[in-house]
Every structure is written in C-alpha cells, then in structure tokens.
Amino acid sequence: MKYIFVTGGVVSSLGKGLAAASLGTLLERRGLRVTLQKLDPYLNVDPGTMNPLQHGEVYVLADGAETDLDLGHYERFTRCVLTRENNLTSGQVYETVLSNERRGDYLGKTVQVIPHITDEIKRRIRSFEQVGNADVLITEIGGTTGDIEGLPFLEAIRQFILQVGPQNAIILHVTLVPFIKAAGELKTKPTQQSVAKLREIGLQPQVLICRTEKSLELEVREKLSLYCNVPVDAVIEAIDVDHSIYEFPLMLQAEGLDEKVCMLLGLNTPRADMSEWKKIVTSIIDPSRRVTVAVVGKYVELQDAYKSIYEALCHAGGANDCGVDLQIVDAEEIEAEGAEKYLSGVDGILVPGGFGDRGTEGKIAAARYAREKKIPFLGLCLGMQIASIEFARNVCGLEGANSTEFEPATPHPIIALLDEQKKVSEKGGSMRLGSWPTVLKPGSLAHQIYSHTEIAERHRHRYEFNSDYREQMEAKGFIISGTSPDGTLVEIIELRDHPWFVAVQFHPEFLSKPDSPHPLFRDFIAACIR
DSSP, X not given: OEEEEEEEOSSSOSOHHHHHHHHHHHHHTTTOOEEEEEEEOSSSSXXXXXXXXXXXXXXXXXXXXXXXXXXXXXXXXXXXXXXXXGEEEHHHHHHHXXXXXXXXXXXXXXXXXXXXXXXXXXXHHHHHHHHOOOXXXXXXXXXXXXXXXXXXXXXXXXXXXXXXXXXXXXXXXXXXXXXXXXXXXXXXXXXXXXXXXXXXXXXXXXXXXXXXXXXXXXXXHHHHHHXXXXXXXXXXXXXXXXXXXXXXHHHHHHTTHHHHHHHHHTOOOOOOOOHHHHHHHHHHHSOXXXXXXXXXXXXXXXXXXXXXXXHHHHHXXXXXXXXXXXXXXXXXXXXXXXXXXXXXXXXXXXXXXOOSSTTHHHHHHHHHXXXXXXXXXXXXXXXXXXXXXXXXXXXXXXXXXXXXXXXXXXXXXXXXXXXXXTTXXXXXXXXXXXXXXXXXXXXXXXXXXXXXXXEEEEEEESEEEOGGGHHHHHTTTEEEEEEOTXXXXXXXXXXXXXXSEEEESSOGGGGOBTTBOOHHHHHHHHHHHO
C-alpha cells in the first residue's frame, strides 16, 4: 500500500481537503483504488457537538459517524464510501489510550505521547492495510504546521515513513504564496518558513501545492525549489479557480501532480482520462439558463455550515443545464421583517436542518410562503419538521402546534422526541445517525423522483413527526409518502395541492456527487425551472 500525507502551512482554510480529494479523483482515473482519511488535532471525540458556525457542517457517514466536512469532499470527488475509521481526532486517540491504560494493557508502564499516542495514530493509519480494498491511502492532517495540538500527528507520520520507507510514503505540503499588492510581487518567505518548521520536526515534503492568486513564474518556482529542497517540477501551482471547485482536479492534472506522485511512489499507471469530468465541469460553469434558490437557515454567516447542500444544488444545476444562484436568507430576518421581503421573486425555497429554537418561526414563515405562493419547496431534516408544524397551524387550525424541542408544553406536539431518545443524557453520537431504509408510497411524487419503492438515506436527528396527528393532517392534503419499513417513522412528506413541495427527515445532500446528482435535488431544480 502507498501512503500520501497532506499537510498545510502558513494559514488554515487553504484547501487541503480539496487538494486531497482532487488527487484522489486523478488517481482513481488512473485505475488505482483510493481511500482517504482525515486526522483532526482537536480534542473533541468528533465534531457532533460543535456549533456549525465554528466548525462548519457535520458530515454524516453511512455507518453513523459524525465527521469533518472534508470527508464530504472525499466522497463527492471519489468513489469512496467512508466509515468512522476514516476520521481520527486527538480526542479519539487519547480516549483509546486512556481506556487501554485503565485496563492495564501497558503492563504498568508510564503512558506517554511517545510511544503510546503516536503508536495509536500509526495503528489507525495502518488499519487500512488489513482491509485491503485500496492501493493508495491519502491522509490529510488538519490544522497548520506548528500548531501545538498537531505535533503528535506529525511525529507519528515521521515514525511511520521511517518504518514503511520513503518509496512507499510521501508528503504533499499545501502552502500559501501571497501576492503583496503594494510590492506588486508574490512572496515565497511564508512557504519557506512553513517548510522549515516541517523539517525541524523531521519531515521533508516531496511536493509543494502553492495556493496563489497569481500564476507562479519560473523564477518563483525555482526560488521555492531552492529554499524548500523540492524539485522544480514538484512545485505545483494551485491558483484560485474561476467558477467551480470541480475545476481543481483538471488544474492539478495540467500541473502534472498525479504524474509526479505516481513517479515518486513507483506506480506505473496510464494517464487519467478526465474527459467525462470535463463535461461535468462545463455543464456546471456554462449553463444555458439560471434559477434563484433561497436557502433559509440559521447558520448563514459561515458558508461551510451548509457546504453539502450548496454542492448538491450545484450538482443538480449541472444535471439540468442550469446555473443555481443562491439567495442566502437568515431565518431571524424573516421573523423580523416578513417572508415577502426576502423571498419574493425566487424560483425555489430550501429550508435546511438545525438545532434549537432560534430562527424557527422564520423558517415556518418561509414554508408557509412556499405553500401559499406555490413555489417549489425542499425541506431537509428540521426543514421537514417545520413544514409539518406550519401545515398543522395554518391548514389544520391546530393553534400553538409546535415541536417539543422548542416548546415542551405545546398543546399540539406535531414533532416529538424519538422513543429511544427519551432516556439519552449524553449529547455526542447519541442521535438517530447513519443510513436507514425508507419505503416509498406507490404513485407519490417521491416514488416518481426516486424510481424505487425502497431507498436508504443518512439521518441525524432526535425528534420525529408525531403519528397521532397523521390521520387529521392527511385529511387536509398532507401526504406521507415515505416511512420506515415498519411504518412507525415518517420520513418524507408532500402536499397534495402544490406543484412541488417535498420535505424529508433525512439528509439527501450527503449522497450527491457531481457525476451522480441526488434525485431529490435534481428534481427540485427541474421544478424551479418549470
């Protein structure tokens, strides 16, 4: 097995995850089996309890693991179906080591960062060898080189490369080459300092991926090569893409990244055929028409909070030869000033998931606006719950209808806690998580969209539709078109007297890819066009 470690320097948010995912795309199209892994230095066991405004979205895997959003990039850009083994945090490492110590596994030895913490990190990296379903493992190390919390991971990698040999493992260092406007030139010193920091730790990168606003002239590449001890042809330009992140693999291929990586690792493979990928990119960046979709959320200040949703809309637009212009709306602003001001003229309305009661009434107002104005509506997770509450209040006349999450004493608990959640006290990893089956109602819009009678989608929720209100709401045109196989949990709802109104308890955005758009998003954009 071959190993590629992706580190980052100078600043965060340089796109290590995109670089790793894009390289995965190229290597797959060279005929290699690829898997990817993220090592996160934070002490949380997983990001499940973090505020999306601080960390971005929590990406849920099929096995129920709550992971970093970069794993979303990995799954979208490659054919990988990842598991909880593909995301390791410092919290998990320390939790495992301390559990081992409590059991007496270390036979009375003093437990230390070296070797016990680093050994556990190496064990998790090597675990993919035992599975044997990949030729190459690409491992991204979160954070920035020099961060104190990231040092155990870097030390583990140093030891690991020493053990497997430099012919089997390389380091790609993603770094910033800033353009100083006043000086009118690109500066290499930050990259030099970053690589120097890596070399202090005992790591020498074989490839530099240079994030930059301006193209790297040969003189700049030669300077980086000289001072960073990297061959000139291994200084890879990663200039800001013009339109879409899906251009990035094509850019890296043009720079020869995959060719260089294969040469360093002794992988004799044909050139990657990116012709189909180019067609997908063209459909995304050069559509023949455009629609405007309002995303009414509560974490709108941070773009990464709804990353998978924005990408799924992009994929759906490409499938419909249509550009999707996003109108990001803070639900609290609708509460203050009304839906008409923010939603007038949009072609579709999407209400994403979330937790807590902040902005909830604004989301309910958005669902009502979509229902009454006959605007295509897609509700996801909490978006389904608020659509149900809105219908109960304003169509069924159930005054004060609400979710017990927001109003425990509501006279009409349309949304209530899942039975298995009632005794749960811990927050982390305790929701209904991962891939669960849904049975679709024959003849429903959902059945038409999916073209299947049973599907599997990823979930992340504690509350559910209260079936005590099912009959009363169905009599008014509320259609329950998807349920759990035993019929007890409501998974998909539609409205009878509406051109396209669908809301789901799950997160379809986690299964959308540029070359395989999710059917719900694809049909939603088609409805927006109509």
